[in-house]
Amino acid sequence: MRRNLKKIFIATFSLILLVLPFLFRNDYQVYVMNRALIHVILASGLVFLTGFAGQISLGQAGFYALGAYTSAILTSRLGVPIPLGIASGVLLSTVAGLVLAVPSFKLKAFFLSLVTIAFGQIVWLLLLNLDSLTGGPGGLFSIPMMRFGSFVFTNTAYYYLFLIFTVLTVEIMRRIKFSHIGRQLFAVNDDEIAAETCGIDSRKAKVFAFGFSAGLAGLAGGFYAHMAGFLTPEPFVFFESSNFVAMAVLGGLRRLCGGVIGGVTLTWLPELLRLNIRGFENYYLIINAGIVILIVVFLPNGLGEKLFALLGKLWKEDPQHETLRSGVDRRGKLQ
Amino acid sequence: MKTKATVVLLALLLAVSPLFAGGGGEKKAEAPKVLKIALSAPFTGLGSILGEYIKEGALLAVDEINAAGGVNGAKFDLVVYDDQANASTASTVVRRALYDDNAIAIFGPNMSSAVIGVHTLAQQAKKPMLVGATSPSFGYDKVKNEYLFRLRADDGVKVAQQAKYIVENLKAKKPGVIYGSTDYCTSALAVAKETFAKYGIQIVAQEQMKEGDKDATGQILKLKNAGIDVLVGLTHEPEGAVAVKQVRQLKLDVPIVGFSAWGVPAFTDLAGEAAVGVVSVQGFNPADTTPAVKKFVDAYKAKWNGKEPSDPAQCYYDGVYLLKKAIETAGEADPVKIAEALKKIEYMGVQGRMKLDGLHNFTDVCYISEFDGKIWKVIAKL
């Protein structure tokens, strides 16, 4: 009976996901959902880096920017086909991620976070100042939209593309998590010295984690560039980096779906708070930040944890703790 | 068990229901009592936080019009959004205004880079977008957007006047520039370079301040050493105040001519004494004694607790009235027809005649004024 309940739930959820663009009433809502999915990809990378591997990064916006601008410049200036442009963006941001892993060998926590902050800021400043390349504060425009033959992607088309990649991302993360590398990451996260004594090369693990999360951010960036059609430096400021970390923490760092929940929630929340009450145009930010603080303070393990605890009660299943020690996960698609 | 299934399904539906909440629907603006118009302005974010002025100017007009009976009996309903002075957020809120709220027209964004990013949305939605943003890069000549209209003089005009004043009145030959890092500043610099070149003059030195910098000693020393004979200020207000104070401190004795951000109380309040003698280009000067300006200033002060209107307030005030006239001329609240009407109408605004020119600008008015410690005295009005 409960198994059936779970199956119904998952089936309904998947169905809704598949027809979502048609449930939305206008293009604005599809657009916001697309941005949410892009954030999901990025936040999942952060969950991987911070939750699994235990490394903090307050500079993900830098990788996001590298992916976005690389693809934008290559496709709009040099006529490179879009998939190749995005792939180049991913490549560049991955390489940058691998480089940024080096400080993590020696530095911990706060000190590492400062290096990541510096990285994010340096990228942003370069975006601003290398204006012949990036368009500077005036922005980079006329970025080509994706197309399939003669069909130019609409927001609905982008939705399906992003959905596919989101699912892929989560699936890849799931496989990594239960693989050899995943175990190494968790071990390094729990106790680096102990892990080293077991013969785990913590450096390799960290490099992998940084590279992977940077690559995901770069992918998100590439998607964003082509969906928006233009790029300006604002989405890549430090404030956004801290937002991304908030998405990861809010969603739950130990859960595969942490990025999903955090990305969707923190993208939609400010939009839903844009209530048209006279005089309250700036209040939505206060409420937004307030809600995030409340969630982080009262649910430090993230919404994901709470959500699955509740669902678990509904299904009378034991909400398994997200450690590898509890064995193979038995949940469905998104876990 | 069936109840449990229902509970789960209901929970799911509840979870996704917010997506369908708010706005939307197919509200036709045909013969309703309410005309929904939207305003996108910066209330938070980097750069100029002029949102309050913009909103107050627009609201003043909306309330005046509604109190006088509205437009052909229908009242304006102004929906205001924070675009955070950036193109990415503007992209979201403009979409919301156009598609979710189904506004018949949208005012703003006010930030040039935001306009460049979103004006095609107005074109696709076939709804008029009236902006106060001043960069020449989205002028009609460049983007050919039938639905984009500018409510005040663009920077091409303003910087040209500024340069003209510098070359012809001050007879300067070696201008030095201090500029900020936002689009407003960098595009003004680009226009300035071009304009000076037309006079055969080159900018001798240019130094940048980032928004938030509180020390410009290095920059000013370099400008001083380059032997400039006039300082052109192309920064935002706080950086301008820092610069001007240090110019006085470091004894750089040259005339100072600022761009529009220097011609506002936000600058003079922060700069204090150092602002005396600074000349600036302004889009609007509340000290202008023309009756129409005075009427607007008094009405604004009366409504907003004695606050004096600053630059963008006036152009959005006029913008709302322009829209009213366009709707009346078009006969109905159909966005396409309104856009057509906007191209043809003529309206006497606060600063004088407003009529669309080839660049889709409604007006060319700008002032050159000098700050005497209390108000900006108009030297020339163009």
Add this chain to the structure above:
Amino acid sequence: MELNDILQNAVAGVSIGATYGLIGLGVVFLWQSINRINFANISSAMLSVYLFFAFNTLAGLPYIPSFIASIALVAVYGLFLRYLIYEPITRKGGGRLEFVVATLMLCVFWLSVINAVFGGLPKPFPPVFGDPSHLVHFGGLSLPGVYLWIFLVVVILIGFLHFLLRKTLIGKKLRATAQNKEAAELMGINVNLTTSLAFVLATTLVGTAGILLAPVYFVSLELGGGSIGVKGFASAVMGGLIDPYGAILGGVTIGIIENFSILFISSTYKDIIAFVVLVTVLLWKPRGIFNWISKGD
């Protein structure tokens, strides 16, 4: 470029650097007493300044009562920080990262609140330290008068913090609690008290710094959200996060590097250079370039 210009530039760099260092003091103190980094550290400065503005300019209270009221409120805010943010997170098993995120969001929260209440336009700070355009001249150099106040307070605060942390019993207790809470409790230290004291002192310290910096930074959101926050961290880290002088020296170093980058390299790239220097220091000397001052920790 005359020698006078270079010296003037140096003086300016030291001055602005001292402001970074002042904020860094708060960072060092909190680290030394509860081993945490509060990313909303700079918000205390913004809050005290806006409170002062509200009391003095809006409500008409004279300087001293306004100052006392603002600092008192900021001190109480420190307690709120502890009981509403730090305690719940620690109780529910959250660690450093959750505290980082919560305080990051808190910083945004305060920025939004102040923006909503006071608006986003910067306002001038009342002339508490004399006329803002008053200059002090020495040699061929000039310096705004307010910086003398800043230097004076910096010296006093360094002295106070050094004395507090190294020479008093309460200072030892604070540091002991930071090093190992359980051991401290076993030693009979009232950890509850020292923790509260740490939070209150940290916010008060930064709050006072804020009021000092307001003539330079204006009553503006930049004081709570601008680059000075990060530069405060950078200063503290350059100094090794150990001693208050380290933070000041770190800040001054950053100020000098910035100003001389402007003078000799480019005003456009000065920030990038400063960040690159920070990263280099972190990688090359993660214990700070000034940690030779400390007696090892």
